Every structure is written in C-alpha cells, then in structure tokens.
Amino acid sequence: MARKLTITALARAAGLGVATVDRVLHDRPNVSPRARMQVAEAAARIGYPLPAALRGAATGDLAEVTLGFVLHKRGQPFYQRFAAEIGRACAARADLRIRPQIRFSPSQAPDDFAKEIGALAGDCQAIAATAVNHASLSRLAGDLARRGLPVFSMLNDFAGSSGSGYLGLDNLRVGRLAGWMMATRLQAPGKVAVFVGGTRWHGQAMRDTGFRACLRDHAPRITVLDTAVNLETRAVTYEATLDLLERVPDLSGLYVAGGGMEGAIAALRAARPPDRLTLIVNELTPDSRSALADRYVTMVIATPLEQLCTDLVDQMVRSVLTPGAKRPPPRKPDPLLYLPESV
Template sequence: MKDLAEAAGVGVATVDRVLNERPNVSEAAIERVLGAAERIGYPTGKLEAIRLDATRPIIRFGFVLHKPSQEFYRNFARALEAAVEERADIRGRCDVRFATSQAPSDFASELTQIAKTADVLATSAINHPTLTDTIRTLQDHAKPVFSLLNDAASGVQQSYIGLDNVKVGRIAGWMIATQIREPGKVAVFIGGNRWHGHILRETGLRSYLRDHASQLELLDAIVNLETRQVTYEATLDLLDRHSDLRGIYVAGGGMEGAIEALRESRPAGKVALIVNELTNESRDALSKRYVSLVIATPLDQLCRELVDLMIKAAQGGMSENSGQHYLLPQLFVPESL
C-alpha cells in the first residue's frame, strides 16, 4: 500500500479509503489510485468494480428516531439501513440517530447536527413549534426533511410517509366492536398531546364507535408518555374503576404495560386489546389472545419507498408543496400466526 500511495502521489490513508470504498474521498483521488494500481500491477481484482462504483453519486441520508429502548424503533433503524444499502444506483451513506428524549429541543438538536453531514433527512419527531421552525430552516437551506409515522410539520416538511392514522383508529374501533357486543366502556392511550398521529387515531376510534357501536362509551384519552410502567398502572386503575371496561386501544407506545396488566387481571379475550406494531411481545400476547389485533406499519415497504423519495428530493430538488404518502397497514389477528 505504501508503494501504491507513492505511485499515486497520495497518502496511505487515501489508498485505504479507495480500496475499501470508504466515504470522504474525491473521484479525482480514486482515479489517481486506480490508475497507479494498474501501472504498477497492484494485486487486486476490485479495480474495475471500484471504478464503476465511483461513478455512482453519493447521497448521505440522516435519520432521527426516538425510543431506542423499544424493539420497534430498533427494527426501524435496521430496516432504514438495509433500504439504503440495497440501492445499486447510488453510494448511500446512512446515519441513524436517536433523540435522547421526546423533548422538542432534543429532536431539534439532533436534526440540526445531522444536517451538517446529510443531504436529506427524515424523522419521527413530535409536533411542536420548535420542530416546525427547525424543519422550515432546514428546508430553506435545501435540506429536504421527511416526517415518519407522525406528520410532524404538515405543510412545511417535504412529505409525510406512514399510515393514514384516522383509518388506523377506525380499524381499532371496528375490531373492538366486532369482538365485544355488550354495552360498556372503551379506553384509549396516547403518547401525548403533541403526537398528531395519536390524536388522529383517537379521532378515528371515536368516529367509528359513534357511527357503528353507540353501545360503547369511549373514555377520555389517557396520556401514557409511551412508557410501559405508566400504561401498566393506568390499565390496572381502569380495570379497577370500570368493571364494564370492554376494550383498550394503545395508539402509540407502551403496549407492554397494558398486556401485563390484562394478564394479571382478566382472562384472555375478556377485554379487547388493540395495539400497534408486531414485536416479540405483541406477537406472544396475540398468540395467547390477550391481544385481539395488531395494526402494523409495513416497515420494509416504508423504508424502500422513503429512500426512493429521498433520493428524488436530493437529486431532483425539493417539491414546493408538502405531501402525504400513505401505506396500507398490516393487520395481524391470533389466527394470522
């Protein structure tokens, strides 16, 4: 490698980056190293592949998610990396980060930092004026930003991609009303009042029950901060205070707490529990019928379509109008497993 570096007139570190196809090396440096390798007979069969690879444009993707402790978001991060890696038409560089909390300032800080090296961004951020201003600033500086799962800055961001959350809520209502025929009460958990997607799911649930299941009364939404413990304690309290509780819909995170509380307090299927996203825990609860329905985001499809949209925005310029890109949810019942 020292001989090759001397022949090419570059440092050994540059030779290493070229031969191992690492980022941050210019096309001119690549050509110098490859040309020198051919002249001195450097023993590698990768020269043509490296040269062809060098013709593909580099696009740097930045993703900011939250809740790294939750299996769903870890799966999401892996699916994003895989979707970038499988693109043969570009040299994709993928940087996935997690906000340290759900505070708007933490999301804004991560987005601002990652934008220093990324060409195009996507985030699962909450709705807040601080985030809207941050995303607007990034867009004004030609950094397209896409919202994932939650429509974080509608009308400002490049596009939203995820489920139609009103429809998701109506599906949850349909399942509860189908399973439970007697009059009674239904509870809904939302992560917080800054989650636009959760509020839309609550709206969809309420509208379905009003239209088709007037015998079921929807209680006021409970904020669970998407945490297991808060959901667990609140579910036990609901079951204690409402002997006629017929259904629970966890519109965001924290479903593990509701599952645990029902396991301890009620026979399987006595209360219809609807949750989002298929994980090891929700799959197990579904198989044992403590969960009636899992409404899941098709992660692989979302990530492939997102990466395609991000490439178009990075290469073809940003759209002047913010859009919405809806995917069909995946529905899992006990008999699906």
C-alpha cells in the same frame, strides 16, 4: 449513419418490459434495484445514452448521497427494526451509494429532537425524523428547507407544510380500523378506553378521532371513556391499566393508540384471564406477538416497515437529485393486520 437506439432495443437487451425500462429511465417509483442495474448494464453494452445516476450504476462509479435519520426509543424492538430496515433500504439502491446516518433522540422532548436533527444538518443532504409536534420543530424544518435541506416526517407528521413529505400510515384510517374491530368484537353495550402518548403526538390524536368516529357510526351502544395519556411508557401504562380495571370493573375494551402497549399487556396478564377484554395495539413486536398467541391482544395494526423505508429513501433521494422538482405526495401504505390466528 448509425440507426438511433430505441427504448424497445434497450428493453430487449435488459430482458425487461418496455414499461419497466421507461420507469427506470424517468426515475419513477415501483422499480426494483435489480431492474435499475439490468437497464444500466444493458445500456452500457449496446451504447444507449443514460442519465448520470444510471451511468454510475453501470460503471460502478456511483454517486454518493448522505441521508440522516432521527428515531427515538433506541431500546425498543420496533425502533431497532426500523433502523435496520432503513439500512437495508439504503443498501438496496443499485444506482447510488447511500450513506445513512441514524441517530436516536434520548427523549421525546422537542429540544432533544431538535438537537439530533441539527447534528445531522451539516453532513446530510436530506433528513427524516420521528418527532413530536411542536412549533420549534416545524420552524426548524422550515429553516432547513430554506437552506436547501429537505426534512421528511416519519410516522407522525411533525413538520407539516414546512416539511418535504410525510411517510407513514393514514392515522385516521388506523383509528377507524381499531374502532371497527372493537365494534365487531363487542356485541353488547360496554365501556372502552383509549391511551395516547400525549398532546404532542398528533398522529395518535388522529387515531383517537378515527376510533371514536367509527364507534359512533357502527356501535353507538359502546361508551368511550375520556382519553388517557400514558406518556408512551410501559410503567405508566401498566399502572393506568390496573387503575382502569379497578375503577371501571365493566371495562370491555382498550385501544393503545401509541407506545406503551407492553404495560397494558402486562397488566391484563396480571389481572384478567385471556379473552376477557378486547385489547388492540399498534406494531408487531415480541410482546404483542406473544400476547396475540395467548389471546390477551385481539388485533395488532402494524406499519409495513420494509415498504415504508423503501419509499422513504426513494423520496429522500429524489429530493436530493432533483431539488425543487414538483413531486406527487408520498403514498400512505396499507397497514398490516394481525389476529391471534395469524401468529
């Protein structure tokens, strides 16, 4: 009788460690597409029995999955890069043929996000979106979930308990990082301001909360002004920043907790010399990189998009292939920090 093949034999044939092969066979995270392919090819050579998805990777007869993504701000470099990273993460999967469908909401209105999510619902097996918090969107996520269509939140947890998971930074932690830098940079009593996009971005509200809490803990001498709304637009942020500089001549710092940082950078370039005001923003773009180099921006807190998109696609695929299975919540990646000497 032929001897039963072991995982050790498969690992030897694949040129990988037993632990790595075990993760591949049990579809656990932190496995590269190349490792999946090596295991699949080695199993085909020695006759080791594989799960269906890995058998497809070995034979080239790959199962196809269609995933839908809704972003916004089509013209902004950050979201253009986000879309590109989603495409790369889908293409990198060696065990499946993933067809990404990426749409952009024309505005930040809840109805526009709902329309784009609804447009994907008929063709896709899982959906992820960067949407605002609104009762209509959490209801939509719940309705789709009951129909067997998982909905994931990206960057801002709009779906909450109705969704299948949140993929993004720990926003409270992001705010505390901004507060720590502000406290460290400002060694004397002063006034600082915070911009958020609006009341429908709960992730930004969490950043505002973390920012204020950190300053209370480490720099109670610093006064934080009332939170201002910039609608995440460059034009509103530009005018609001100029108005702040005029009304509060002793303003020492500004934290832009969401979008619109380009307006704050442009206003400081027009009204102040570099290094006079501590400006902290989110996401590394051509504008923020240039402002770091010119010392108009003190720190950029950025989302590791490559890691985020890899984790996102993995979570979406798992929800499709093993519906109803209990999965650990998605991990929150560590933010990337950029300083003037980093760029």
